[in-house]
Amino acid sequence: MTFRFFSTLAAAALALPALIGVALAEETARPAGVVELFTSQGCSSCPPADALLAELAARDDIVALAYHVDYWDYLGWRDTLGSPENTARQHGYGKSFGIRSVYTPQAVINGRIHVNGSSRAKVWDAVEDLKGSGDGLAVGLTITRAGESVVIDAEAAKGEAKKAHLVVVYFEPTQPVTIERGENAGRTVTYWNAVSDIQTAGMWHGKAARFELPASEVSKKGGCAVLLQSVSKDGLPGPILGAAIIRNPGS
Template sequence: MRIVLLFCCVLAIPVADAATCNAVSGASRNSLLELYTSEGCSSCPPADRWLSHLPDDAGVVPLAFHVDYWDRLGWRDPFAQAAFSQRQRARNNGAGWVYTPQVMLDGQDYRAWQRGLPVRSTAPAPVRLALTLAQSADRMEVQADSRFDDPAAGHEAQLYLALTENRLSSEVTAGENARRVLHHDHVVRQLAGPFDPHHVRQRFRLQPGWKAADLGVTAFVLDARGATLQALALPGCP
């Protein structure tokens, strides 16, 4: 009961004319699922569709990172960022190779994604996460709080916040996917962190053209090896 009360008492974020919403992670650990993808890659659309259709009870929190190293081959992905290409290399332990589509599950290369996901673990999560959002027309204020069952586990842990958007599409006119309309969900618009996981406040500036009703925030805590301690997604509240 003390844990529940702690997370129910998350401080409100004062933002004028803003809608607010909140969420708390459950007792089990959610896995972080990262898809590295590109609109310039002809083998990526099946992975994009797979990510969009993951069931809510799969025990994973999905994120789609669009990389930019395909952009020079005829089509510039409007959702790609160089920082996400760098992240992919870093998550591969600095290895020189990268590929798309790459699915990473809890920081490990997961090539069996087309055959489904592993059975969801029921082991207790080492950390509980609480998220509070306050969303206005031009910004989203985020507060994230963590509680570790073992305080020592939080010493080297790091928390990240990802601003995401769903129901995106592009009419591709060049490159390997020319003359195709591509659809995407869980697309990372901005990634912030790493932060000390215990208490974080972050402001995201919303760009023109982003659809307020399709925005959301994902918080995830990684240990020193990059493995997932907990992940939590919260749709926006326009």
């Protein structure tokens, strides 16, 4: 999406009627990349990745999302932020990448490659490599408020026209969780941008387009990310072409 996404999108969020009203910030640069972390409160290897995700979520140039999966719940602790939908998204990526099994912590960068989510070097190198190779976020998005709507404007594709879904990923406010059982028993971990819902809001056909979301829905959550993502004929997630994020105050 366009601007230093976080700053402009955060400004858009602040303009929502249920939030503090302020003018939108000027558009700057689009994000460097999207980092989707698949994690679990029941995974002993995940806290370092959760800490790295928190660092990325605080940046202005990264769209960072944490998808808590549910397949480690059998170890004795039910992830309070986990869902089968998050697990299904990870398995979809696994099929897209042609890997035999998924794992935690797994970080998917721009919907194109996956790396160990606890490795700062691997995550950041992946973001930079994709950006340098032309597989970064090539389609700009801007977000503004118009009355009771959040308006998303997508640029036209540069070069050959493509198709993509407009995917809206809602996430919870930042929150600490004390884990009482399982591999991380006794630890309190603060989780950022934990995904609570994923919705497809429309289709983009390679031309400049406008989409609307109800401002009231956006204001209910900690915020949301908007992803312009290619999807296969089988419904599997593919490359992310553009992204932006809205944070609600205090999230």
